[in-house]
Amino acid sequence: MTEGQINAWRIPALVAFALLLAAPFFLSNYYQHMAVQIVIWSVVYTAWSLMGRFRLTSLGHGAFLGVGAYVPTLLWNNFGVTPWLGIPAGMALAVLLAMVVGYPCFRMKVVGHYFALVTLALGQVVLLVIVASREVTGGSLGMTPKASEHAWYALQLEDKREFYAVVLVAWLLTLAVWRAVDRGLGRAALEALAENEEAAASIGIDVLREKLRITALSAGLTALGGALYAQYLLYLNPEAMSGVGISLQIVFASIAGGMYSMLGPTVGAAFTILLTESLRVEFGTHFIGAANTIYGALLVVFIIFMPRGIVGLASELLRRKPPATPAALPAE
């Protein structure tokens, strides 16, 4: 397809897309449930990809997810603080945590797989703290936000359509942040940095500041996703929120969808959630673990053959360019 032909498809594609977004308002509860989950996880995966695309691969984003989920719920259950205030508080705490660990990391030039292992440790720390504080958090048994009749005040919305509208806003916010990063001067700096830190520093790029900025954005938005997920499910559990498992799931979905494009992570969310759902429908509870087994195998396959994810592959095919040799995460 030529550039012109792609452009001609733009308007219809946008319309189709808008219709897709609006559809859940008119469909059944079941589809709304799917839609809400896809959008929430899109927020999380897009947030992760903000860091991932610049070679700051975190294997511990569960830490921010967990903080974002537990803080508002703890504030609500113990002090009656509305999630509208609690969620920003959780986001702020997640950002703080990211800075506290990120600053020394970046200062000491901990990069690549060492950075990944530090983030892994961070994820574990948050998990362990949640479990250890079992008097307050319910530990491994989990906790639930206290019920309230004031639906909007407590952000406990019965009507899934209302929740869908809320998460759509969060999603659009996240995409706006992505766009801002993509278009801003910061992007060029971060890409230069990802390529070669020394060179970037030598031309005056404040390596530390750029990395901290993107980490803060990523942590905050992940926390937002975690908070929304908790508010939706009305149940929190440390393993589901902050373990190694969930951290890896985030990585997988982002890579599968394609972390270099704005909608890639959203595609990843749709792909993984729909796959899990169809497996559940097909096999019921007989095959718990089937979906994740497939994900695991797919992650390996994707890393080997499609490091730029589904979206990357699709855009290459559309442009008929020879696919770049697996350079998504280029050899150092």
Next chain:
Amino acid sequence: MTALLRLDDIHAGYGSFAALFGISLEVEAGEAVAVMGPNGAGKTTLLRVISGMLKPSSGTVALDGRALQNLPAHRILAAGIAHVPENRRLFPRLTVADNLRMGAFLPESRRHFAERLQWVYELFPRLKERASQLAGTMSGGEQQMCAIGRALMSKPRILLMDEPSAGLAPLVVEQVFDLVRRIRAEGFTVLIVEQNVRQVLEVVDRAYLLETGRIKLAGSAVSLKDNDFIRSAYFGI
């Protein structure tokens, strides 16, 4: 008489950078042959092609008539070609003894390990003294001896030596070339690559001159010593 080692029209390079253009040469059994030339001529590339570290883009490398150029390096050692690499390339944190042991990794060499070790120590008494010393802590000359000894542990049919005199003090260089003579005397076939044209011509039977990837001259050592081009370009006469 079929040569022991024969290269036919070898072209080789690194990616898009071509280093060797149609190299053909021969080494007879029992001979000592040199490939001489300045920096960047392609001498190291040539040895790497022979020992299998680098695959040529075309041409053949034959040992006793058997084509080797597509074999992996470890099979080429098994066939009988041992390569003493440029800059010695010892395992720095292994002892001298362990480095020699690595040279005897092949099953056939392991069977005769004890006697070969004995023999190498006789050739290089200094190595015996330093058997438990970490190879990386030795002097340049000692390292060279160890590297050569390591290659000899497999009792190769041909010994390839890449610039054995590089980076060594003149007195040590003398010792190294002396060594080459002794190895020759033991009956080994040697192919030496060297920048030090004057000294290597004293040690070998025949030599080739390699310049920018092509063989420019070939002949017996005696005749090359009197060759005008060699004398003006390399002896400064």
Next chain:
Amino acid sequence: MDIYLVEAIVNGLLLGGVLALLSLGLNLIFGVIDVVWIVYAELVMSAMYVVYWLHNYYAWPLLAACAAAIVFAALLGVLVHLLVIEPVLRSAPINQLLATGGALFFLQSLATLLFGTDFRNLGIRLPIIEFYGIFISFSRLIAFGVALISAVVLYFFLAKTYLGTAIRAISQDREIMGLMGVSERRIYLTTSAIGGGLAGLAACLLVLQYDVHPFIGLTFGPITFMVCVLGGLGNMIGGFIAAFIMSQIIAVGGYYMPIEMAEVLAFVFFIVLILIRPQGIMGK
């Protein structure tokens, strides 16, 4: 000194033994192949299931089941290298990490699929020994003993045999291994098998003390990495030392605070140390 504190210290030592064994396998693989196997603990988990299944369902004698598990784990190691590592051998380390992460996901979920999430116990109760007022579990003692013996055997293997010497050599100069007549691929496969075998051995020791379930790898996997990185990735002696340091922090910490907080302490210690000295205690 409080007898319970002494008991904690001793148990910490015993725990350190198994942790050291785990770190040996991981460090070996990293030292030779230069990849971090995030999936290592899942090999242990898989081998634990093998022991459990053979012993409890097919009534194999325990030692036979353990031997089978070790062989199984060694084969699994080779498979991981062939299917997951080899294709990404020349890629960036983070790609390799993610690929092994996928394998981790895969094995955990496969175990869930095959065995469900129930906790399984081998059902063997080894005695608790009393030693001057301290209570030590016999299974822990065995684990410690076996771990030490394995370390010694591994040491001699690496120092005295041809293959062991080649394994030590390859991380010092990969390029010329072919000139020594060593096939790089063979070394990698052999190392993966040995690493897997060590995981299998660790599994046999752990299955005596802990229940098996698909996610048990998460309880000691992250700690094993931390131990390896702390000691200096690839450095087996460093890993050994780090194993005992971390296990002491956890054991003694567990005496003074909830065990999870003690683990938090250990992880925070790790984070702080890596920031001060990223190459680890004995790293270069």
